[in-house]
Amino acid sequence: MWSRTRLVLCMLLAVSVILGLTGGLVLGQAFPRNETLYTGGKQWGPVSNWNPFMAGNQAMGTIGLCYETLFLYDPLTDQFIPWLAESGKWLSSTVYELKVRQGVKWSDGQPLTAADVKFTFDLGKTAALNITSLWDWLDNIVQVGDYYLEFHFKQALYQEWANNLYNIAIVPQHIWASRNATTVSTGANENPIGSGPYLFFAVDQVKMVWVRNDNWWAKTALGKSVAPKYIVDLVNTSNENSLGLVLQGQEDLNNNYLPGISTLLLGGYALHTYFPGAPYHLAANTAWLDINLQKKPMGDVNFRKALAYAINVADIVSRDYGNMVQAANATGLLPTWDKYVDQAVINSLGTSYDPVKAKQTLTAAGYKDVNGDGFVEAPDGSKIALKIIVPNGWSDWMAAIQIISSNAQAVGINVQPNYPDFNGYLDARLNGTFDLAIDNQQQISNTPWSYYHFIFYDKLADIPSTQGGNYGRYNNPTAFALVSQLDKVPTSDLAGMKAVISQIQTIQLTDLPIIPLWYNGMWAQMSTAYWTGWPSSADGDAHYLPVTWNGYWNMTSILMLCNLTAK
């Protein structure tokens, strides 16, 4: 019958094709497990580029494994570690001297010299890059010889400069010089030539493979060498999938927030985290509540205070996160910045969970339930109905705002959770149409300035295009001035920094433009099935950041690789 013959034909065709294909087949082989480190958590989609200037979606390790920075920064000890640079210091208030390390080679054998460094910074002038803004206050770079540079500034922003020192990756002039501005800023830069410990090996839809660079400069210069021969970075296809890989020990290092894993950390599995107990992970950034000050009643500081008192962060921490995060302190400064926190200010102005106080504050400020619907109305009698938003699908945050809403309702503030899609959420914040939103856009760094620069971002008009922060549109010139003043304080002048920061904190806690909630963790589930020597808080263990995210390799994660040993 026609259908059967047709089927048979298809089959025959298929078979013959397969046979034809497999005619000259070799027996392929997998990566040797004991030489391979499987990582996951950075890549949320197939690798798209290896461009060190595209901070956003460059391949995992583009900066750190392949391209390197002048210094490493260790947030735990607040130390700068010379890396491609041998040393650097301020000669005067506006001149910075940089000695480039000798004997560093690009993976194609060319030497890395001061010329490459100068070239890299200069690119910011021609192409639209992250360092472009540097040239607003950097005047020029003077190269003396092959390994000596002087940076001459119009005006020295010490904090920001320090930040650049460990974030800007140096690229080889002999390769990039020929590229036009577009290629530089948005090219995919396949088969990258870097100076780092790893070389590009292979890539497919679900992973990217680095192979060890056996003549990496640090071997001789620092006597350091990275342990894994291959690093296979897996794309996170889904939480589910990552969780499975971690639990089955297929992934040695996973940097996802894995819902529900908290229970498993305790039991059974060969899992290791930085802290043996809660909060298990180091703090990576602060999650805070954006409050739209342009809208009533959020414009009223008393209302904001009441809200701050109403929110039970401890509940979020324990229930939503299973104690995998810590509650933030009143300033929202990360634990690594503890020394900048002015406890006196907190004691006098700080807010913490206290529903009773919340109610009192409301009543005192004239908020009372007029129409008896159980929710307070504004002093002018207008109804209050607020929406708190997070992107749909961000499961932990969705749970968090459910808790916050019920907290607020408990004290009589009508807040409802709402989950728009990500760009709806983004839009609402950029254009200031939201009521309340959760935000965590400032990562750990060398200076609290970056944090304050974000929440006190001063160019309110530019927010939609620059996304500079301050989505609540808090407008206070004094605060803004203090932040830029902080930027100008030398990193060495701790007292000076503290002085400024304490003033900022006073304003922050009096006006409460945002409400700090908790610290998101540097989620790091490490498997001891195949590799040991993972970083941990225990004395004697290495205190490095066990994270593969962008900008973390150069915050000592790279050193973790030197410390690993195969089982």
Added chain:
Amino acid sequence: MSKYFRRKLFIYVLTFFLAVTIDWLIPRFMPGNPIQVLIARANLKAESAKVVYSYYMRAFGLDVPIWNQYANFWNALFHGDFGTSLWLFPQPVIKIILRAVPYDILLLLPAILLSWFAGNKFGAFAARSKWLDNTVSPLGYVLTATPYMWLGMLLAWTFGIVLRVLPFSGAYSYALMPTLSWIFIWSLLEHWILPFVSLFMVMFGGWAIGMRNMIIYELEADYSHYLETLGAPRRLIRRYAFRNALLPQITGLALQLGVIVAGALVTEIVFSYPGIGYLILQAIQNHDYFLLQGCFLFVIIGVLLANLAIDVTYVLVDPRTRTGMQGER
């Protein structure tokens, strides 16, 4: 017959045109600015972001008037240029899609064809007697009523997690790179089984039920009755009924393609199988509407081609279409 084809072709061209327009239209009139998303993901310094923003607007041709954008879209389309992905910037969309297509073919083609043949045979078998019908066809109903993803989850859970006999994520082992080697092909096969089975089973149910109902009608048709009065054996009558019942099933295949695509989509999600369905989900979650457009176009083209193929087959097997009469049922 040629009329029949001209007409069909016209419809397809029209469909394609409309589809493309919708495809182009929808994202542009939806809230949210893709470039903002791109910037948001790039975590740039505020001061630099401004420069980059205007740069991207130019790069994605979003700074020209809307009609102009539409024209450019078509123009680019005919040059096989589906634009650049936002999510996987700066990868060209076409490249991303072409990487995914083989897995779809690998998964869908066998699943669709085999389930169609097997399902029809099974349905015909079930319609054989009241007894069989009551015992066997319920299986069909249950299968076709099963949500693809749920069956997928069940399979993944049972075979992947409880029994641990089959892998349930990806298209091949993470420890391998695609090479023409036995180990790779084996791994490919291993990872293919579960998604294939879950797709196959649900479709199978559908076809079985369809055939069962069709054939019962055919057995009541006049020609069956006439053969009976001439004492033709059951076997012959059934054979005719089966063959005639297959025709609507062929058109059915065309009608089902849309649904099948959907099924494939969720199945690929459940098993994180790197096909177009999975891409579509990612594109949606990352608001990469250039990629989304690309995927949609690809699906459209695929479905249209499949429809065309089916029409041809139909003409080959149904004389009525050949004799200038419309074969549509």
Added chain:
Amino acid sequence: MSLQVDDLTLYYQTLHGDVKALEGATFSVADGEIMGLAGESGCGKSTLANGLILLKPPMRFVHGSVRLDDEELPVWDTDRMDAFRFRRISIVPQYAMNALNPTRKIGKMTVELLRSRKVDVRSTLPELERRLDLVGLSHEVLGMYPIELSGGMKQRMVMVLSTLLDPSLLMADEITSALDVSTQKAVARMLVEFRDRRFVKSLMVITHDLSILNQIADSILIMYAGRLAEKGSTDRIINAPRHPYTRLLIASLPKVGVRHRQTRLTGIPGSPPFLLHPPVGCRFRERCPAALPECGEEPPFVEIEKGHYVACWRESGTDAEA
């Protein structure tokens, strides 16, 4: 005697009870006889035909016997009947237009059918072609699909096919109703020709159109409401009907030859009874202009003259001549 039917009774099962579609049918068809079977629609003529060749639910065999060429016809046993169908007894169904499988070439289908009936195809094909010529169909039709044939062609094809194995009895069920006058005539003539050429031994032409029967039938059997009313030579039935119903039937005819379709004969006041609960006694009683007290009882189907049977008290009861 080609066909001998005795007291055949067939019911239709419905949930409201049995519909007494055919009761106590007793008649015979002689070799070479063309018997017309006439009556209003729903009078049981089609039931009779189907009952003879394909008796399946909801139709139910109650009692009676059927003999074909002095051989018992197991009409109640569908499987055993297979041996007779097509070879000994055959039918040109009402739906002849759709009787052929639309997706098979006619020739192919024929061959497959013959094979399935264990008929030697090679020896039969020449005969088939001869008969196609006879009915004026070119041999190409064998290579065609039914869709490519006109209504008339299809019908002729079916006629050829049904009679291919020279059955003793062919039943033609309303074959003319769908056709225009000229084709009707042709078809009718064809039937006669088939009989003359001994393709079929005897014929049963079922119709509600007496004019056709007048042309071709040797004898006519009139049925009313599931019972036989009258049977006799065509000449007697048309010219000297004895049963009141037949009389009215003939009377209501426009002049012979003019064909008319409507199924209820307007000439007769009233309408036939529902056969679910038929009235006792003569079923024509209510409409009968000449009803007698006896009519309360079932009138017997008696032969009142050679080969002329009537079921009416007036005839059997009073008539002395018989």
Added chain:
Amino acid sequence: MTQQKKRREFAYFALRNNKLRIGVAIVFLFMVLALVGPWLTHYKPREFVAPGAQHPSSQFWMGTTSLGEDVFTQFVYGLRATFIVGLLGGGLGTLIGILIGFVAGYRGGMVDELLNMFTNIVLVIPSLVVLLIIAAYLEVRGFLFESLFIGFFAWPWAARAIRAQTFSLRSREFVDLARLSGMKPLRTIVTEIAPNMMSYLLLVFILQFGGAILTAATLDFIGLGPTNAVSLGLMMNNAVIWGALILGMWWWFIPPGLAITAIVGALYVTNVGLDEVFNPKLREM
């Protein structure tokens, strides 16, 4: 047979048709559960009522989610959502199908050509993908939206089928009569054709109902369902997001899928049962 007698007969067969009995029974069962369910539980679907990941127990009949929501509560509320979307979406799909099918089938000619072409176009476009795109760009979505979408894309095959049916009916005497007696097309359709197709329309609706439920489940599962609600599809979606499979929390993802399968399956069986009731031919196989 008279209309009323016919109805009696349908009732008779309906009561004796096992497919119909079983199918209706199951659907009914779930409907009841959806209606009274919310009173059987004293929690809210999105309320955190217990420590996470609890096995089914006397207190939490279907266990709890990772966040400590009561699965049973979500289940019964989800059932509601499922039925609502099914009815609205399926209803709308049927309605549009009827409209287009009738007009095309009754008017024929150019109108038919155009409508038919339109139908074929919508038929060929993979509706769910379009659905995805549209849904993806809506910031906040509700059940109504979802139902509308589904309805707007589910009608084509219905329209086709109804068109065919109308064609066959159009040529019947009673319709001719109506047309001759100068009845307006619409009235003809409503008074003459529709009644004679009621049974058929019912079948179409049932299939649309089932289809809508499945589509909704798919949408929800991909995370494009209603943003502020619970539904069976969303439950599965959450189960996957929170790694229920890996963590072996079968009580989270099995019930919703099972319910959908049962309901839709039951609907299909009902459909076939009814078909047998309405088509005497099919009663005896």
